[in-house]
Amino acid sequence: MNACFGRRYMMSASHRLHTDALSAEENRAAYGKCNNPHGHGHNYVVELLACGPVDPETGMVVDLAAMDEAVQLRVLDRFDHANLNLDPLFTQTVPTTENLCKAVYQLLAGSLAPAHLEHVRVEETENNFFEYRGEAFASRAQAS
Protein backbone atom coordinates (compact mmCIF):
# COMPACT_ATOMS: atom_id res chain seq x y z
CA MET A 1 0.00 0.00 0.00
CA ASN A 2 1.49 3.31 -1.08
CA ALA A 3 0.87 6.64 0.64
CA CYS A 4 2.59 9.99 0.96
CA PHE A 5 4.02 11.84 3.92
CA GLY A 6 4.52 15.61 3.90
CA ARG A 7 6.38 17.98 6.15
CA ARG A 8 7.03 21.72 6.19
CA TYR A 9 10.25 23.47 7.23
CA MET A 10 11.13 27.15 7.62
CA MET A 11 14.31 28.89 6.57
CA SER A 12 15.33 32.51 6.18
CA ALA A 13 17.75 33.57 3.47
CA SER A 14 18.72 36.52 1.31
CA HIS A 15 19.08 36.67 -2.44
CA ARG A 16 19.31 38.97 -5.41
CA LEU A 17 17.86 38.14 -8.80
CA HIS A 18 20.46 39.12 -11.36
CA THR A 19 22.09 37.47 -14.35
CA ASP A 20 25.30 38.49 -16.07
CA ALA A 21 23.68 37.42 -19.35
CA LEU A 22 21.61 40.62 -19.31
CA SER A 23 22.61 44.28 -19.15
CA ALA A 24 22.01 46.31 -15.97
CA GLU A 25 18.93 47.82 -17.58
CA GLU A 26 17.60 44.46 -18.77
CA ASN A 27 18.12 43.01 -15.30
CA ARG A 28 16.11 45.83 -13.77
CA ALA A 29 13.37 45.31 -16.33
CA ALA A 30 13.26 41.53 -15.79
CA TYR A 31 13.58 41.39 -12.02
CA GLY A 32 12.31 44.77 -10.80
CA LYS A 33 12.72 45.25 -7.03
CA CYS A 34 14.37 41.84 -6.78
CA ASN A 35 17.36 43.18 -8.72
CA ASN A 36 18.30 45.60 -5.89
CA PRO A 37 22.13 45.31 -5.75
CA HIS A 38 22.11 44.92 -1.97
CA GLY A 39 19.75 41.96 -2.06
CA HIS A 40 16.74 41.24 0.11
CA GLY A 41 15.42 38.25 2.04
CA HIS A 42 12.48 35.94 2.70
CA ASN A 43 11.17 33.54 5.29
CA TYR A 44 10.83 30.52 3.04
CA VAL A 45 8.61 27.54 3.78
CA VAL A 46 9.97 24.34 2.25
CA GLU A 47 7.37 21.59 1.91
CA LEU A 48 8.41 18.05 1.05
CA LEU A 49 6.11 15.25 -0.06
CA ALA A 50 7.61 11.75 0.10
CA CYS A 51 5.68 8.81 -1.36
CA GLY A 52 6.23 5.10 -1.16
CA PRO A 53 5.12 1.88 0.49
CA VAL A 54 3.74 2.07 4.05
CA ASP A 55 5.97 -0.14 6.18
CA PRO A 56 3.59 -2.78 7.60
CA GLU A 57 5.41 -2.85 10.96
CA THR A 58 5.71 0.88 11.65
CA GLY A 59 2.81 2.24 9.60
CA MET A 60 5.20 4.83 8.18
CA VAL A 61 6.25 5.83 4.67
CA VAL A 62 9.32 7.58 5.96
CA ASP A 63 10.72 8.07 9.45
CA LEU A 64 10.08 11.69 10.43
CA ALA A 65 13.30 11.93 12.47
CA ALA A 66 15.35 10.61 9.52
CA MET A 67 13.66 13.12 7.21
CA ASP A 68 14.35 15.95 9.66
CA GLU A 69 18.01 14.95 9.86
CA ALA A 70 18.42 14.78 6.07
CA VAL A 71 16.75 18.17 5.63
CA GLN A 72 18.80 19.73 8.42
CA LEU A 73 22.12 18.45 7.08
CA ARG A 74 21.51 18.86 3.36
CA VAL A 75 19.27 21.92 3.15
CA LEU A 76 18.81 23.99 6.31
CA ASP A 77 22.47 23.99 7.40
CA ARG A 78 23.28 25.14 3.89
CA PHE A 79 20.63 27.78 3.17
CA ASP A 80 19.15 28.98 6.49
CA HIS A 81 20.47 32.43 7.42
CA ALA A 82 22.69 32.46 4.34
CA ASN A 83 22.99 34.48 1.14
CA LEU A 84 21.79 32.18 -1.64
CA ASN A 85 23.80 33.99 -4.33
CA LEU A 86 27.03 32.96 -2.59
CA ASP A 87 26.15 29.26 -2.59
CA PRO A 88 28.06 27.25 -5.24
CA LEU A 89 24.70 26.05 -6.65
CA PHE A 90 23.78 29.63 -7.52
CA THR A 91 27.02 31.04 -8.90
CA GLN A 92 25.87 30.18 -12.46
CA THR A 93 22.12 29.98 -11.76
CA VAL A 94 19.84 32.80 -10.60
CA PRO A 95 18.42 31.98 -7.12
CA THR A 96 14.81 32.38 -8.13
CA THR A 97 12.46 30.29 -6.04
CA GLU A 98 11.93 28.02 -9.08
CA ASN A 99 15.65 27.24 -9.06
CA LEU A 100 15.68 26.96 -5.26
CA CYS A 101 12.96 24.28 -5.49
CA LYS A 102 15.05 22.36 -7.98
CA ALA A 103 18.19 22.70 -5.84
CA VAL A 104 16.38 21.44 -2.73
CA TYR A 105 14.97 18.51 -4.74
CA GLN A 106 18.42 17.59 -6.01
CA LEU A 107 20.04 17.92 -2.58
CA LEU A 108 17.46 15.55 -1.05
CA ALA A 109 16.88 13.09 -3.90
CA GLY A 110 17.73 9.57 -2.79
CA SER A 111 17.93 10.46 0.93
CA LEU A 112 14.40 9.32 1.84
CA ALA A 113 14.57 5.72 0.57
CA PRO A 114 12.56 3.56 0.23
CA ALA A 115 10.21 6.54 -0.30
CA HIS A 116 10.81 8.85 -3.23
CA LEU A 117 10.54 12.61 -3.25
CA GLU A 118 7.26 13.41 -5.01
CA HIS A 119 7.57 17.16 -4.83
CA VAL A 120 9.41 20.07 -3.27
CA ARG A 121 7.26 23.13 -2.81
CA VAL A 122 8.84 26.39 -1.67
CA GLU A 123 6.70 29.27 -0.49
CA GLU A 124 8.59 32.52 -0.89
CA THR A 125 5.81 34.58 0.68
CA GLU A 126 2.27 33.75 1.69
CA ASN A 127 1.18 34.55 -1.86
CA ASN A 128 3.97 33.06 -3.98
CA PHE A 129 4.90 29.43 -4.16
CA PHE A 130 6.71 27.14 -6.56
CA GLU A 131 6.82 23.40 -6.96
CA TYR A 132 9.28 20.97 -8.57
CA ARG A 133 8.47 17.32 -9.16
CA GLY A 134 11.73 16.00 -10.64
CA GLU A 135 13.01 15.55 -14.15
CA ALA A 136 10.82 12.52 -14.93
CA PHE A 137 7.70 14.63 -14.34
CA ALA A 138 9.19 17.56 -16.27
CA SER A 139 9.82 15.40 -19.37
CA ARG A 140 6.35 13.80 -19.12
CA ALA A 141 4.75 17.27 -18.91
CA GLN A 142 6.76 18.41 -21.93
CA ALA A 143 5.75 15.35 -23.96
CA SER A 144 2.02 15.78 -23.34
Add this chain to the structure above:
Amino acid sequence: MVFLTRRATFSASHYYWNEAWPAEKNADVFGRCANRNGHGHNYTLEVTVAGRPDPVTGFVVDLKWLKDVIEHQVLSAYDHHHLNLEVPEFAAKVPTTENIAIAIWGRLEPAVTAAGGARLDRVRVYETPEIFAEFRGGA
Protein backbone atom coordinates in the same frame (compact mmCIF):
# COMPACT_ATOMS: atom_id res chain seq x y z
CA MET B 1 -12.24 17.49 -14.87
CA VAL B 2 -12.60 19.70 -11.81
CA PHE B 3 -11.22 18.94 -8.36
CA LEU B 4 -13.27 19.95 -5.35
CA THR B 5 -11.88 19.88 -1.82
CA ARG B 6 -13.75 19.98 1.45
CA ARG B 7 -11.92 20.50 4.74
CA ALA B 8 -13.01 19.18 8.13
CA THR B 9 -11.37 18.96 11.53
CA PHE B 10 -11.40 16.38 14.26
CA SER B 11 -9.59 15.95 17.56
CA ALA B 12 -8.47 12.52 18.64
CA SER B 13 -5.96 10.72 20.81
CA HIS B 14 -3.62 7.90 19.86
CA TYR B 15 -0.29 6.23 20.56
CA TYR B 16 2.16 4.35 18.36
CA TRP B 17 2.79 0.77 19.42
CA ASN B 18 3.54 -2.45 17.59
CA GLU B 19 2.44 -5.41 19.75
CA ALA B 20 4.90 -7.69 17.95
CA TRP B 21 7.85 -5.70 19.31
CA PRO B 22 9.35 -5.50 22.81
CA ALA B 23 8.81 -2.23 24.71
CA GLU B 24 12.39 -1.09 24.07
CA LYS B 25 12.01 -1.33 20.31
CA ASN B 26 8.70 0.55 20.40
CA ALA B 27 10.33 3.31 22.44
CA ASP B 28 13.32 3.36 20.13
CA VAL B 29 11.34 3.55 16.85
CA PHE B 30 8.38 5.66 17.95
CA GLY B 31 9.97 7.89 20.60
CA ARG B 32 7.51 10.06 22.52
CA CYS B 33 4.64 8.74 20.40
CA ALA B 34 5.03 5.35 22.11
CA ASN B 35 3.80 6.70 25.48
CA ARG B 36 1.01 4.23 26.32
CA ASN B 37 -1.02 6.90 28.07
CA GLY B 38 -1.54 8.40 24.64
CA HIS B 39 -1.50 11.95 23.35
CA GLY B 40 -3.71 13.86 20.94
CA HIS B 41 -3.92 16.17 17.97
CA ASN B 42 -6.28 18.54 16.23
CA TYR B 43 -6.37 16.90 12.83
CA THR B 44 -7.38 18.65 9.63
CA LEU B 45 -8.83 16.45 6.94
CA GLU B 46 -8.97 17.47 3.27
CA VAL B 47 -11.15 15.37 0.99
CA THR B 48 -10.75 15.96 -2.76
CA VAL B 49 -13.24 14.61 -5.29
CA ALA B 50 -12.86 14.86 -9.05
CA GLY B 51 -15.52 15.05 -11.73
CA ARG B 52 -17.24 17.17 -14.34
CA PRO B 53 -19.55 19.93 -13.09
CA ASP B 54 -23.22 18.97 -13.57
CA PRO B 55 -24.53 21.03 -16.51
CA VAL B 56 -27.63 22.05 -14.54
CA THR B 57 -26.32 22.69 -11.01
CA GLY B 58 -22.69 23.47 -11.84
CA PHE B 59 -21.67 21.16 -8.98
CA VAL B 60 -19.06 18.41 -9.09
CA VAL B 61 -20.80 17.12 -5.97
CA ASP B 62 -23.19 18.81 -3.57
CA LEU B 63 -20.95 20.17 -0.79
CA LYS B 64 -23.63 19.66 1.84
CA TRP B 65 -23.87 16.02 0.80
CA LEU B 66 -20.07 15.67 1.01
CA LYS B 67 -20.09 17.31 4.44
CA ASP B 68 -22.68 14.80 5.64
CA VAL B 69 -20.75 11.84 4.23
CA ILE B 70 -17.57 13.01 6.02
CA GLU B 71 -19.57 13.56 9.21
CA HIS B 72 -21.25 10.14 9.16
CA GLN B 73 -18.40 8.03 7.85
CA VAL B 74 -15.43 9.66 9.56
CA LEU B 75 -16.03 12.35 12.16
CA SER B 76 -18.67 10.43 14.11
CA ALA B 77 -16.13 7.64 14.62
CA TYR B 78 -12.92 9.66 14.98
CA ASP B 79 -13.76 13.01 16.59
CA HIS B 80 -13.09 13.07 20.33
CA HIS B 81 -12.22 9.38 20.31
CA HIS B 82 -9.13 7.32 21.00
CA LEU B 83 -8.02 5.93 17.65
CA ASN B 84 -6.24 2.84 19.04
CA LEU B 85 -8.97 1.88 21.46
CA GLU B 86 -12.18 2.91 19.72
CA VAL B 87 -11.64 2.81 15.96
CA PRO B 88 -11.67 -0.75 14.57
CA GLU B 89 -9.17 -0.21 11.74
CA PHE B 90 -6.47 0.61 14.30
CA ALA B 91 -7.01 -2.41 16.54
CA ALA B 92 -4.07 -4.10 14.83
CA LYS B 93 -2.56 -1.23 12.86
CA VAL B 94 -0.51 1.71 14.13
CA PRO B 95 -2.55 4.94 13.74
CA THR B 96 0.19 6.89 11.97
CA THR B 97 -0.91 9.79 9.80
CA GLU B 98 -0.25 7.59 6.74
CA ASN B 99 -2.54 4.84 8.04
CA ILE B 100 -5.20 7.35 9.07
CA ALA B 101 -5.25 8.72 5.50
CA ILE B 102 -5.63 5.17 4.11
CA ALA B 103 -8.36 4.30 6.63
CA ILE B 104 -10.35 7.47 5.87
CA TRP B 105 -10.12 6.67 2.15
CA GLY B 106 -11.59 3.25 2.96
CA ARG B 107 -14.48 4.88 4.82
CA LEU B 108 -15.28 7.48 2.12
CA GLU B 109 -14.56 5.77 -1.18
CA PRO B 110 -17.61 3.43 -1.27
CA ALA B 111 -20.03 6.29 -0.51
CA VAL B 112 -18.51 8.64 -3.11
CA THR B 113 -18.40 5.92 -5.77
CA ALA B 114 -21.97 4.77 -5.00
CA ALA B 115 -23.28 8.32 -5.44
CA GLY B 116 -21.95 8.40 -9.02
CA GLY B 117 -20.78 11.53 -10.79
CA ALA B 118 -17.50 12.11 -9.00
CA ARG B 119 -14.64 9.92 -7.85
CA LEU B 120 -12.57 10.25 -4.71
CA ASP B 121 -9.22 11.69 -5.79
CA ARG B 122 -7.25 12.32 -2.62
CA VAL B 123 -7.44 12.22 1.16
CA ARG B 124 -4.96 14.42 3.00
CA VAL B 125 -4.67 14.41 6.80
CA TYR B 126 -2.76 17.10 8.70
CA GLU B 127 -1.62 15.93 12.13
CA THR B 128 -0.15 19.40 12.80
CA PRO B 129 0.15 22.35 10.39
CA GLU B 130 3.63 21.05 9.53
CA ILE B 131 2.96 17.32 9.17
CA PHE B 132 0.57 15.65 6.77
CA ALA B 133 -0.01 12.42 4.87
CA GLU B 134 -2.00 11.77 1.75
CA PHE B 135 -3.48 8.75 0.02
CA ARG B 136 -4.70 8.61 -3.56
CA GLY B 137 -6.05 5.08 -3.63
CA GLY B 138 -4.53 2.05 -5.27
CA ALA B 139 -2.26 -0.58 -3.79
